[in-house]
Amino acid sequence: MSAPSTTGHEAGHGHHHNPEDRLALLKQIWMFSTDHKVIGIQFLCTTLLMLMVGGALALGVRWQLAFPWENMPIFGNLFAGEGGQISPEYYTMLFTMHASVMIFLVIIPVLAGAFGNFLIPLMIGADDMAFPILNALSYWFIWPTIICFGISFTCAGGGPGNGWTSYPVLSALPQAAPGSEEAQFWWLIAVTFAGVSSMMGSINYMTTIINMRAPGMTLFRMPLTIWGMFITAILQAFALPVLTAAGFMLVSDRMLGTCFFIPSGLVVNNADPTVGGGQPLLWQHLFWFYSHPAVYIMLLPAMGMVSDMLSATCRKPIFGYKPMVYSLAAIAGLGFIVWGHHMFTSGMNPALGMTFMISTVMIALPSAVKVFNWIGTIWGGRPEFNTVFLNCVAFISMFIVGGLSGIFMAAVPVDIYIHDTYFIVAHFHYVLFGATLFGVFGGIHYWYPKMFGRRMSEGWGKLHFTLTFIGFNGTFFPMHLLGVAGMPRRYADPYLHPYLEHLLPLNQFMTICACLMGCAQFILIANFVLSWFYGEKAGKNPWLANGLEWVAPSPPGHGNFEVVPTVYRGPYEYSSPDRDEDYWPQTEPPVRKSPAPQPATEPAEASHDASAQS
């Protein structure tokens, strides 16, 4: 049913067939295209743009922490008025919108949206997604999110200011803070649209991966990227409805007075006492029931991509493919029963705290297994120290830090002290930026030739990597120390408290590093854009890699493959002693060198399974 003959497609879509037009996909990003590759690139360009927006907001936060109440250059005049001084409510908006943009418009859509769309059909040998129109809608639905976030900036009160976690009662009562007025409503609507977009993607990915694999592509021959995307899609399908429902409950608390989250008798900002009957902790349970799985939604695809890139750059099979798959699944499974670790100090039943503590400590186990297997993958390999590889190594190295800091916080008594301090901020930046974003940077360099038929510049890529790595660690490593020193997060002016005064110089150092890192991203953008025109031309398989995507032209035409690929083996057969080349594409029929070929690699049988499955 999948992968019909490409000739039919090419005939129907004459405008793509010029193989020399390397920017064929790029040229369509202005259109409502249903081609998964175009949609992937649309997502990629949009998220890169949003990365810059989110970064600018973060620099605003850093400015205030380094030079409290001083006039902020550039952005201050743009937004803050009054000569650019950041007011406390403006500060709450800055960190709220920084996190919201980064999570809902960068990390989630860049992984599932950009790479998921571009790679899934190519890597499993399908001609497109199962539901192309739904797929296109999933991209276009992030524009309402962007627009609603945009509207919320311009509302009276000046942007939502309740953090990305938006805990009620603060977020439920408009009178509670300037940032809880209308802006909070638009924030909730924006997040709902982001959820709709993710959900459409999720259904599509699950269906496509289950039904549309090429002949021979058994489940355990799928690249780990696909496993990561598949498990992420499942997480989204099960977790997102809860957030959407919670969001609507909060909206109706605000607009209809339903009081799901509002207890009675609260006197907020001298308004009349609330009528109530609700429970604010309910929101925390619902929110984290989504948002803990969501942090893995923001990681698992990157884990898969890094596995693929490492194997290809080291010319070596993945170490422990099945343990890698099982640990992905274990992380996802455990990920559903750890949400309470965000609520250790919330006053929920202490017995619940213990349960969540044990599951949280245990989730470090599959994470550790993955780290060991990545190191095992490099072990004995012949790595080429290119930009892709460097970013992948950074991914591992940074993920180790994030995983280990997780153990401190998983220990409930320790979390009592470090909860809501900068230690938490350090932790999640090491996993979300240090791991995921470095994985994404690697992925951009790695799959760029497939998208645009040219390579990105190695020199600029390495410079970007080096500056980002140094800036990143300079900004975020000291946050662990700030956390241990007891500096709470979300403080517009921590230095009001004498025991934090001496942390100012360290914060200034961190802000300088953050600016360095911010500037470095312009290198990435420039490299990304200029390589469209000046990059070294790349053929089908510039990395001599095994995956199906490297069989298709660069960029692939509509329908992806010139002939329907048949898969004979897993994607990681690098450096087999049976071959002269050090790679072995998944589509290459086996040469019978050894007298007894493995039954699993028999093409006939393999295509049998696949047709049985589809």
Next chain:
Amino acid sequence: MKWFWCLFFAFWPILAIAVCAVAPAYGWWFPSAAASPLGQRIDDLFYMILIITTITFVGTQAGLAYVLFTGARRTDPDVDQKAWFSHGSHQLEVIWSVVPAFVLLFIALYQLDVWADYRVKDMFPREKMSQLLEDKLHQKRTKHDSLALAEVTARQFEWRIRYPGFDEDGNLLPLMPDPQPTDLYTVNDLHLPVRVPVMINLKSQDVQHSFFLPELRVKQDAVPGLVIPVWFEAKSQQSYALLCAELCGWGHYKMKAQFVAESDEAFLEYLRELQRQQFFDGVAEAAESAEDDE
């Protein structure tokens, strides 16, 4: 170039550890030694985890550096060797799953006590708290009266504190769930006895806040609609920082208050002084000072 990158990845963990090692000297570490026995146990747990994670950190980063160096060596021009064609090792998988599993399980079980002592109501040091109330503060109480000495209500952006007052004979009354005419009030200034477990009831009047005593390693959210008992024990007679750790609006950062730990007598005297001020009617001063003279 490849050797540069190997060194690059080997170097940063060393730098990170060096920074941590010098951090206490610059004050980038705990604000002070834990000022409460439970806080001390939290710190001990922190240091235990720090040791385990540091070993893991060094081990994994060293492993990473090792595979980078040996990998780079393989690409030298004089080495003509394919990569190792290995799909993994069952034995290694078992080892590196089982060993961390035991370490993690140990961490999980080892900390349960501290958590239980801190939060499980049946484990609260009730004996000591009622001794304090009855023997030291001479509170007129029955068994059912609250063990809490004060009610702390967070609101945007301050801490309101309610103490029980005194009866006509000058005996300290128990803290009632609802405000009483005899109650005493302050804002942002919490006084409690030192070197003995004390308990407060934590509430919020508007949005969520969090009661944070960094030096004592105490943190508890104040959740609208809930009354949450929190106990702690200050080791020394001094004033500690009290601040809010849960975003509660634009003024979150300025919910600055103090917690003063003082002797039982000083605490009672503090309450009496509060009472004098609060019930001062503007004319009684003369009479009162006459009383004092007697």
